[in-house]
Amino acid sequence: MKILVVGANGQIGKHLVSLIQQSDGFEAKVMIRKQEQAAYFENLGAETAVVDLEGEIEPIEQAADGVDAVVFTAGSGGHTGKDKTIMVDLDGAVKTIEAAKAANVKRFVMISSFDTTREAIQEANESFAPYVIAKHYADDWLRKTDLDYTIVHPGLLTNDTGTNQVELAGKVTRGEVPREDIARVILASLQDETTVGKEFQVVGGNTPVNEAIKLV
Amino acid sequence: MKILVVGANGQIGKHLVSLIQQSDGFEAKVMIRKQEQAAYFENLGAETAVVDLEGEIEPIEQAADGVDAVVFTAGSGGHTGKDKTIMVDLDGAVKTIEAAKAANVKRFVMISSFDTTREAIQEANESFAPYVIAKHYADDWLRKTDLDYTIVHPGLLTNDTGTNQVELAGKVTRGEVPREDIARVILASLQDETTVGKEFQVVGGNTPVNEAIKLV
Numbered sequence: 001m002k003i004l005v006v007g008a009n010g011q012i013g014k015h016l017v018s019l020i021q022q023s024d025g026f027e028a029k030v031m032i033r034k035q036e037q038a039a040y041f042e043n044l045g046a047e048t049a050v051v052d053l054e055g056e057i058e059p060i061e062q063a064a065d066g067v068d069a070v071v072f073t074a075g076s077g078g079h080t081g082k083d084k085t086i087m088v089d090l091d092g093a094v095k096t097i098e099a100a101k102a103a104n105v106k107r108f109v110m111i112s113s114f115d116t117t118r119e120a121i122q123e124a125n126e127s128f129a130p131y132v133i134a135k136h137y138a139d140d141w142l143r144k145t146d147l148d149y150t151i152v153h154p155g156l157l158t159n160d161t162g163t164n165q166v167e168l169a170g171k172v173t174r175g176e177v178p179r180e181d182i183a184r185v186i187l188a189s190l191q192d193e194t195t196v197g198k199e200f201q202v203v204g205g206n207t208p209v210n211e212a213i214k215l216v
Numbered sequence: 217m218k219i220l221v222v223g224a225n226g227q228i229g230k231h232l233v234s235l236i237q238q239s240d241g242f243e244a245k246v247m248i249r250k251q252e253q254a255a256y257f258e259n260l261g262a263e264t265a266v267v268d269l270e271g272e273i274e275p276i277e278q279a280a281d282g283v284d285a286v287v288f289t290a291g292s293g294g295h296t297g298k299d300k301t302i303m304v305d306l307d308g309a310v311k312t313i314e315a316a317k318a319a320n321v322k323r324f325v326m327i328s329s330f331d332t333t334r335e336a337i338q339e340a341n342e343s344f345a346p347y348v349i350a351k352h353y354a355d356d357w358l359r360k361t362d363l364d365y366t367i368v369h370p371g372l373l374t375n376d377t378g379t380n381q382v383e384l385a386g387k388v389t390r391g392e393v394p395r396e397d398i399a400r401v402i403l404a405s406l407q408d409e410t411t412v413g414k415e416f417q418v419v420g421g422n423t424p425v426n427e428a429i430k431l432v
Binding site: 054055056057082083085086087090091118121122126127129130133134137 | 270271272273298299301302303306307334337338342343345346349350353
């Protein structure tokens with residue numbers, strides 16, 4: 001199973017590519033923004049495609065051609081301007097969804113935000129609201145496709161070493177979760193078809209990822 | 217026919233409210249952000265509702281309750297941060313659409329941007345792209361409803377005195393158009409049911425607004 005990781009150079013993305021490359025029957029193809037990011041992934045044995053998420057859909061479609069699933073884990077990041085939020089977190093996500101459809105890739109895993117409901121938008125402070133809005137519409141777009149989607153809503157991301165233990169359900173209490181464990185959740189979702197058409201929140205917890213995924 | 221003008225305090229909005237108040241059988245209700253903006257419209261005999269487009273849907277729904285049509289002509293404006301683009305031009309528009317649906321108001325006129333197609337997004341420069349993306353998704357949301365919508369795509373807006381003469385079609389050559397004439401086009405659209413389910417670009421031209429509207 002070949003997985004296109006969009007946003008591979010992000011922190012979750014790097015964990016995910018490593019996990020994929022270590023997993024029997026899985027191989028990663030990475031979509032990255034800059035050629036200088038390629039060597040890192042080539043050293044892991046991953047195929048690379050240099051594509052600008054702010055550009056046209058066609059190069060994304062070409063990157064998705066022939067893969068079995070697409071994972072969207074790109075993010076504008078806190079250090080960029082708010083204009084990047086709508087360009088990457090919303091429009092980049094929608095273009096990736098449309099590219100998957102055009103390339104006949106049915107399986108799609110979206111890394112969303114912890115809560116992207118209308119209520120969450122209204123409760124967000126002015127600084128965070130644009131990001132929640134962008135993720136809200138991206139998730140909405142994906143739900144309205146006929147792709148075999150899974151939407152992962154992670155809690156507060158940390159760089160702590162993963163424990164492979166999570167709490168995972170439609171609704172959980174807000175909390176921290178290591179990026180490494182989110183990468184495990186993504187891979188486990190790709191390995192378990194019961195996650196198709198589902199979405200769930202994930203925080204640190206006491207259930208091994210592979211078991212937690214089965215209870216969704 | 218009572219028209220809720222959302223974004224009434226904008227330049228197109230002010231022209232539109234004046235035109236509505238001068239038209240037999242039409243009356244304006246204005247949605248404005250600040251109480252201090254109300255007196256201007258009360259002097260024109262218009263009903264006022266002070267509602268924050270960045271807030272909840274319910275107050276917008278209350279403002280729309282009992283009107284016959286909603287016109288969305290709010291805009292974040294060039295002087296605000298890019299975060300307002302996604303909050304007002306996209307999410308504010310979608311909330312207004314949802315409020316109209318909830319209030320059982322079927323008729324909706326959207327003031328969009330000249331070109332909100334995927335191609336226009338890709339051609340826009342980095343500074344303008346967020347706005348085009350926001351309008352793209354707002355227009356898309358409206359098209360997918362069962363509202364009786366009209367989407368007006370104005371050319372480059374000027375403060376010149378209106379001529380009541382326009383060029384108006386699905387596709388026209390980009391050009392200038394006075395805001396006052398866009399207000400006339402909105403009112404004419406509300407007066408002519410042939411514009412339901414249609415969208416068109418408008419620039420300055422040689423055809424009287426009422427005639428141009430009939431040819432859509």
